[in-house]
Amino acid sequence: MKHSKIGSRLAGHETDGNENPTEVRFVRVPSIAERKLGSEYVAPMRLDPRILDQMQATIRSLETKYVETLSAQVSMLKVLVEPACKGDAEAHGRLYAIAHDVRGLAGTFGFAVTGRFADSLCRHLEQGDKSGKYDDTVIRYHVDAICDTLESPGTDSTISTETLDALEKLIAANRESMRAAG
Amino acid sequence: MTEEPTKAAPEFFHRLKVLVVEDSAEMRRLLDALLRSMGIEHVILAQDGEGGLAAFAAERPDIIITDGSMKPMDGYEMTRRIRASDRGADANPDVPILMISGHVDRAFVTHARDQGVTDYLVKPLLADMLYKAIIAATSTPIHFVEKPGYRGPSPRRSLDARLPEPPFR
Numbered sequence: 001m002k003h004s005k006i007g008s009r010l011a012g013h014e015t016d017g018n019e020n021p022t023e024v025r026f027v028r029v030p031s032i033a034e035r036k037l038g039s040e041y042v043a044p045m046r047l048d049p050r051i052l053d054q055m056q057a058t059i060r061s062l063e064t065k066y067v068e069t070l071s072a073q074v075s076m077l078k079v080l081v082e083p084a085c086k087g088d089a090e091a092h093g094r095l096y097a098i099a100h101d102v103r104g105l106a107g108t109f110g111f112a113v114t115g116r117f118a119d120s121l122c123r124h125l126e127q128g129d130k131s132g133k134y135d136d137t138v139i140r141y142h143v144d145a146i147c148d149t150l151e152s153p154g155t156d157s158t159i160s161t162e163t164l165d166a167l168e169k170l171i172a173a174n175r176e177s178m179r180a181a182g
Numbered sequence: 183m184t185e186e187p188t189k190a191a192p193e194f195f196h197r198l199k200v201l202v203v204e205d206s207a208e209m210r211r212l213l214d215a216l217l218r219s220m221g222i223e224h225v226i227l228a229q230d231g232e233g234g235l236a237a238f239a240a241e242r243p244d245i246i247i248t249d250g251s252m253k254p255m256d257g258y259e260m261t262r263r264i265r266a267s268d269r270g271a272d273a274n275p276d277v278p279i280l281m282i283s284g285h286v287d288r289a290f291v292t293h294a295r296d297q298g299v300t301d302y303l304v305k306p307l308l309a310d311m312l313y314k315a316i317i318a319a320t321s322t323p324i325h326f327v328e329k330p331g332y333r334g335p336s337p338r339r340s341l342d343a344r345l346p347e348p349p350f351r
Contacts, residue, residue, distance in 0.1 A: 024329040029276050032244050032320040036197045045321035047313065048191050051220050055309035058219040062212060069208055100251070101206050103284045107306025107346060108212065115306050122284060 059108060066109045073098045074150055081143045085136035095139075096125045102146070113160045114149040117142055120164060124171050135174045141167055195221035198320070201243035202227050203234035203260065204282075205252040209307070213247060216312060231255025235263060239272050245319060247312075250283035250294065257281055258297045265298030265334035275326040275333035278319035282307055286343060295341040298334030302343045311344050 033041045077098055083091035099121045106115035121142035128134035145163055200217055202225060204210045210227055217225050226241050228234040230252040238246065246264075248257035261279050263269060278300040283290060286304050294302050301315050327336045 024327060027275070027326050027328060029324050029326075031323050032198070032278070033194055034323075036244070037194055040193070043321065045191060045194070045317055047317060051191070051195075052310055052313055054219040055216050055313060058215045059212075059309060062215060066208065100284060101208060104206060104282075104305040104307065105208055105212065108308060112306075119284060 063109050066105065070102065070106060070109075070111065070114070071150065073102060074147055077143050077146060081140055085134075085139055092125075095143075096122065099125065099142075099146075111149065113157065113164075114146055116164055117145045117149065117167075120167055120171070121146070124174075127171070127175060135170075138167065138170055138174060141170070192221050194320075196223060198222050198245065199224035199241065199243045200226070201234065201237055201241065201246045203229075203231065203237075203246065203248040203252070203257060205229055205249060209249070209282075212307070213312075216309060220313065220316070231257060231260030231263075234260045235272065238264060238274070238277075243277065245316065246277060246279045248279060248281055250281050250285060250290065257283075258293060258299075261294070261297040261299050265332055267328065267331055267333040273333060275328065276324045278324070280315050280319060286345065291341060291343045295335075295339070296337045298332070298337075299341075300335055302341060304343050304345050306346055308346050311346065315344060 080091045080095040084095045099118045102118035103122050124138050200222055202213045214225050226237050228237045232255045250257045264274055266273055280301045281294050281299045282303045284305045291302050300319055303311055303315055326334050
């Protein structure tokens with residue numbers, strides 16, 4: 001592998017007051033494509049629409065399985081929400097884990113609104129992890145909203161957006177009141 | 183997107199070895215399937231940062247795709263260890279590390295950059311986002327810095343999260 005090293009003069013831009021500029025070096029190495037393909041590689045590598053089509057077909061092929069998983073996860077959220085709100089740490093942890101999973105995957109499979117509610121719930125729980133305080137009402141509203149996106153899939157997106165905005169405001173108000181209370 | 187794909191791409195993906203570090207079984211399955219649909223045959227899977235470090239040392243992948251939040255070791259700590267210059271053969275300054283995270287806040291992106299993450303993708307994961315990030319990470323020359331305790335992408339560079347298009351965000 002060919003390495004080219006540039007010494008301290010440029011490296012000075014990288015440092016803060018605690019670093020000795022002479023101890024910082026810039027290094028440039030060939031791209032992975034150059035290393036793998038050698039002279040066969042002609043830069044730049046372009047995006048291939050056929051590959052993207054294959055990837056999107058793959059997502060579609062996994063969709064049926066994911067819908068089953070999502071339904072099971074949402075059913076579990078309904079089971080967990082009450083014990084989680086009553087202080088059951090294990091239920092709370094599992095509820096977050098499921099919401100985190102839904103946040104990451106629902107949008108990929110076309111459940112964008114479900115994913116956004118899960119994202120909002122995760123952020124509320126993460127905020128609570130920092131302060132040690134959670135608003136149970138906010139958690140319940142989120143779980144209800146997540147369930148609703150699956151049980152009433154034809155809901156007007158405007159209503160979903162308004163609900164999401166209302167929940168965001170509730171979270172913000174909750175954060176402010178906790179801050180004021182110290 | 184350009185109309186004419188380079189002829190080298192299919193052969194390139196065939197030769198690429200990718201390590202996926204992800205605690206969600208569903209997300210691991212999705213990433214594995216997406217990478218294979220790109221023509222990548224060598225996909226190694228690990229469930230957390232510890233497993234990722236072990237797999238990295240054993241398999242020497244060309245690129246790492248990791249989740250941010252995992253237990254017991256998260257993707258940030260795994261990245262920090264890979265970029266730590268005192269870890270000898272286990273360290274690597276130039277392997278691209280793509281982090282996929284649910285956290286969009288600037289503080290998380292900055293923290294990821296400071297540990298040595300190459301690119302930061304915000305969930306939900308979309309096919310074009312993953313594809314573009316892999317192309318960007320593998321097809322351009324790699325620049326890194328070496329300084330006491332750290333060898334990796336410059337922690338001073340600007341790193342913006344790749345965000346899904348609305349309605350996903």
